[in-house]
Amino acid sequence: MRYRAISSAATTLAAALLLGACGPAGPQEGDEPATAPATEKTGTEQTAPPGAESLVASAMNVFQPLPSTLPVLETNPLTPEKVELGKMLFFEPRLSASWLISCNTCHNLGLGGVDLMETSIGHGWQKGDRNAPTVLNAVYNVAQFWDGRAEDLMEQAMGPVQAAVEMNNTPDRVVATLRSIPEYVERFEEAFPDDAEPVSFENMARAIEAFEATLTTPGSRFDRYLEGDEEALTAAELAGLGLFMEKGCAACHAGMNVGGSDYFPFGVVRKPGADILPPEDKGRFEVTRTVADEYVFKSPSLRNVALTAPYFHSGGVWSLGEAVDVMGSVQLGADLTPGDVEAIVAFLESLNGEQPNVSYPVLPSHTAETPLPFVAPRATPGRGD
Ligand code: HEC
Numbered sequence: 102m103r104y105r106a107i108s109s110a111a112t113t114l115a116a117a118l119l120l121g122a123c124g125p126a127g128p129q130e131g132d133e134p135a136t137a138p139a140t141e142k143t144g145t146e147q148t149a150p151p152g153a154e155s156l157v158a159s160a161m162n163v164f165q166p167l168p169s170t171l172p173v174l175e176t177n178p179l180t181p182e183k184v185e186l187g188k189m190l191f192f193e194p195r196l197s198a199s200w201l202i203s204c205n206t207c208h209n210l211g212l213g214g215v216d217l218m219e220t221s222i223g224h225g226w227q228k229g230d231r232n233a234p235t236v237l238n239a240v241y242n243v244a245q246f247w248d249g250r251a252e253d254l255m256e257q258a259m260g261p262v263q264a265a266v267e268m269n270n271t272p273d274r275v276v277a278t279l280r281s282i283p284e285y286v287e288r289f290e291e292a293f294p295d296d297a298e299p300v301s302f303e304n305m306a307r308a309i310e311a312f313e314a315t316l317t318t319p320g321s322r323f324d325r326y327l328e329g330d331e332e333a334l335t336a337a338e339l340a341g342l343g344l345f346m347e348k349g350c351a352a353c354h355a356g357m358n359v360g361g362s363d364y365f366p367f368g369v370v371r372k373p374g375a376d377i378l379p380p381e382d383k384g385r386f387e388v389t390r391t392v393a394d395e396y397v398f399k400s401p402s403l404r405n406v407a408l409t410a411p412y413f414h415s416g417g418v419w420s421l422g423e424a425v426d427v428m429g430s431v432q433l434g435a436d437l438t439p440g441d442v443e444a445i446v447a448f449l450e451s452l453n454g455e456q457p458n459v460s461y462p463v464l465p466s467h468t469a470e471t472p473l474p475f476v477a478p479r480a481t482p483g484r485g486d
């Protein structure tokens with residue numbers, strides 16, 4: 102497996118904090134030049150908050166709007182056939198050993214792409230040890246998983262199918278399942294016309310990646326603001342945006358995905374409690390085996406974050422306000438006032454984009470050749486088994 106080479110977390114963090122301290126910050130009290138355009142505009146003095154002009158300019162430096170066009174995957178060009186097949190596979194529970202669990206079970210597209218669980222529940226009702234991040238806009242993340250251990254969505258998609266606590270299947274059994282269903286064979290041939298063996302585990306992952314690349318959420322009010330519609334955000338949201346940049350949140354949550362672009366220690370200034378940062382999950386350390394990467398995680402994209410509680414890789418926090426408060430304290434050493442937290446939450450809510458309108462696919466019937474489902478027997482069979 103290949104991983105994107107990154108600079109050590111410590112270097113990245115230093116650079117990030119520098120950006121937070123010296124980079125384009127939000128409006129500072131008293132630093133508004135007397136000739137600031139905001140004060141010259143006629144008729145808007147009452148609605149435009151002080152520093153509105155410099156705020157939008159700073160924001161445009163730090164964040165980019167999500168494009169409304171689909172991303173281009175260089176190694177996996179999107180075709181309608183591939184995307185449609187990928188959609189079917191995303192909703193296909195027969196990719197799991199039990200025939201009960203699909204990608205959509207834990208990344209429910211009707212629920213912002215998550216399962217609303219602290220940590221996910223998979224095969225045989227087993228509880229995993231991490232919270233399911235959203236698949237929405239995941240295509241724009243630097244790498245996949247909380248620790249970035251999969252380079253891209255294709256590599257990622259091969260993981261859950263095989264994970265014992267998730268779908269508990271094997272590549273051979275998945276391929277046997279797909280080959281046993283004539284409509285899938287036909288659809289793989291159409292989606293991968295140049296392949297000698299169109300039905301393969303890798304092509305399953307390629308098709309799912311192609312579908313996931315369509316799961317973007319442009320058109321949030323924040324995007325409209327970045328595109329120049331200064332009326333798109335309310336005064337409270339603008340105040341929250343200002344604080345988000347001024348306090349240093351944007352050092353780690355910036356760019357097109359408002360995060361998702363790099364790795365940082367969780368607990369830069371203060372270590373969070375074990376309920377939020379369980380000591381046994383050392384994050385990116387498991388990937389790089391570098392001590393500096395202990396308790397280092399990908400800073401998640403904050404797009405649609407208001408829809409994807411509970412928060413953090415542990416799922417230990419249910420309220421967005423509390424998550425913001427924790428971040429201020431453990432990452433920045435800033436004790437945010439309740440008013441600050443409220444404003445930042447208001448800003449984060451403006452990041453909800455247009456949710457993909459996905460029609461539920463009709464899945465083809467299995468045949469006599471399809472390997473049958475199984476659920477591992479429970480260690481201690483009880484009544485009702
Ligand atoms: C049992 C629940 C479960 C199932 C089923 C499941 N996932 Fe996940 N998914 C998770 C969890 C939990 C994580 C985070 C794991 C980690 O970081 O170690 C995750 C991470 C991801 C990510 C990374 C997102 C990011 O921002 O890092 C993507 C993409 C994803 N899953 C797609 C899929 C696809 C595609 C399928 C079906 C083939 C699938 N998942 C099946 C629970 C699940």
Ligand code: HEC
Binds near residue numbers: 354403425445
């Ligand atoms: C030094 C980098 C850094 C700074 C500064 C920072 N964050 Fe984070 N943020 C992270 C990382 C890393 C995580 C993931 C932590 C985890 O669960 O392992 C995270 C997680 C979050 C989450 C949870 C998202 C989810 O989907 O679970 C929210 C909300 C958040 N940050 C908001 C903020 C806000 C608001 C600020 C400013 C007060 C801020 N962050 C400052 C790096 C940072």
